[in-house]
Amino acid sequence: GEDVEQSLFLSVREGDSSVINCTYTDSSSTYLYWYKQEPGAGLQLLTYIFSNMDMKQDQRLTVLLNKKDKHLSLRIADTQTGDSAIYFCAEFMDTGRRALTFGSGTRLQVQP
Amino acid sequence: NAGVTQTPKFQVLKTGQSMTLQCAQDMNHNSMYWYRQDPGMGLRLIYYSASEGTTDKGEVPNGYNVSRLNKREFSLRLESAAPSQTSVYFCASIHSGNTGELFFGEGSRLTVL
Numbered sequence: 415g416e417d418v419e420q421s422l423f424l425s426v427r428e429g430d431s432s433v434i435n436c437t438y439t440d441s442s443s444t445y446l447y448w449y450k451q452e453p454g455a456g457l458q459l460l461t462y463i464f465s466n467m468d469m470k471q472d473q474r475l476t477v478l479l480n481k482k483d484k485h486l487s488l489r490i491a492d493t494q495t496g497d498s499a500i501y502f503c504a505e506f507m508d509t510g511r512r513a514l515t516f517g518s519g520t521r522l523q524v525q526p
Numbered sequence: 527n528a529g530v531t532q533t534p535k536f537q538v539l540k541t542g543q544s545m546t547l548q549c550a551q552d553m554n555h556n557s558m559y560w561y562r563q564d565p566g567m568g569l570r571l572i573y574y575s576a577s578e579g580t581t582d583k584g585e586v587p588n589g590y591n592v593s594r595l596n597k598r599e600f601s602l603r604l605e606s607a608a609p610s611q612t613s614v615y616f617c618a619s620i621h622s623g624n625t626g627e628l629f630f631g632e633g634s635r636l637t638v639l
Contacts, residue, residue, distance in 0.1 A: 422566065449628075456530075456616055456630030457569070502568060512576055513559055513584065514628060518568040 418505055418517035425523045432490040434520045436503035439484060446479060447504040447514065448488045457502060460488070490522075498524045528552050532617050532631035539607045539638045547602040547634050549617030557620045558600035559584075559628070560592060562613040569616065575600055607638045 417439045426432045438446070444465050449457040463470045463477045463486075470477045476489040486503055500521050504514040530551045539545055551558065556577045561569040561584075571584030575594040589611060591603045600619075604611055614635050618628040 418568075420568075454632075456618075456632050457628070458630070459627045462627070512557065513571050513574050515571070515585075516561075516569040518566055 417515050418503055420501075420503060420517040420520045422518065423521050423523070425525060426493050428493060428495055428524055428526050430493055432488075432493045432497070432522055432524075434488045434490075434501050434503075434522065436486040436488075436517050437484055438486065438503070438505050438517075440505060440507065440515075442507055445506040446477075446486050447506065448475075448477065449502040449504060449516075451500045451502065451519070453499075460501075493522075493524050495524045495526055498522055530617055530619055530629050530631040532615075532634050534634060535632065536635050537637070539604075539636065541608060541638060543607050543638075544603065544605050545607065545636075546604075547615055547617070547636075548599070549601065549631060550599045551617075551619040551629070552598065553619065553621070553629065554597070555619035555621045555629070556597070558594065559618045559620075560590075560600070560602045561616045561618065562586065563616060563633070564613050572602065572615075604636075607636075609638045612636060612638045 420436045447462040448460040450460050451457045474491045478487045500519040502516050502519045504516045533548045559574040560572040570586045573592040575581045578597045593601050614633045617631040
């Protein structure tokens, strides 16, 4: 999506932490999301954060939101080979077009 | 519980041929969407239907038409396929008022020769 940007590739070693970054442009976004796509499958929701929050933690996942800089990040602690996938950030606005706008996706490769 | 079902999963067309991608959801969701996924470009919204009886253009609607046949079904039609429409197509649905958890089908891989 033209309004949401991500780097295309990240490689980490098993057990390390992964940080996937995303920038968005629309300050009226009300919700921001991280989706995961495994090979040959559709997307599955990993986690989401409301725009009035700074941080959300869910087991190994930590989402940080810097609304001033329009920057969203996903940290995966103790990354496992099963975490290898494409990760998409997405934004949703409550007004106008009620649909998610996705970034281009970051391919995470976890090396054993 | 099937969730979102798309057919066909794979299709090869010749330029100029027409076809319809079918999508059905059994979760009583109000809103349904068609996205296409191309390498390095993420998912781009083609059309969406906020509720039964309504459809709206998304980011890349040219060359496509849609029909919201009923609450369950949302089809995507290519009237005259072009090689630029070679892509993986995903149907998704969500219940209005939900916090954005789209439920996706498994995708339909379309190749236009």
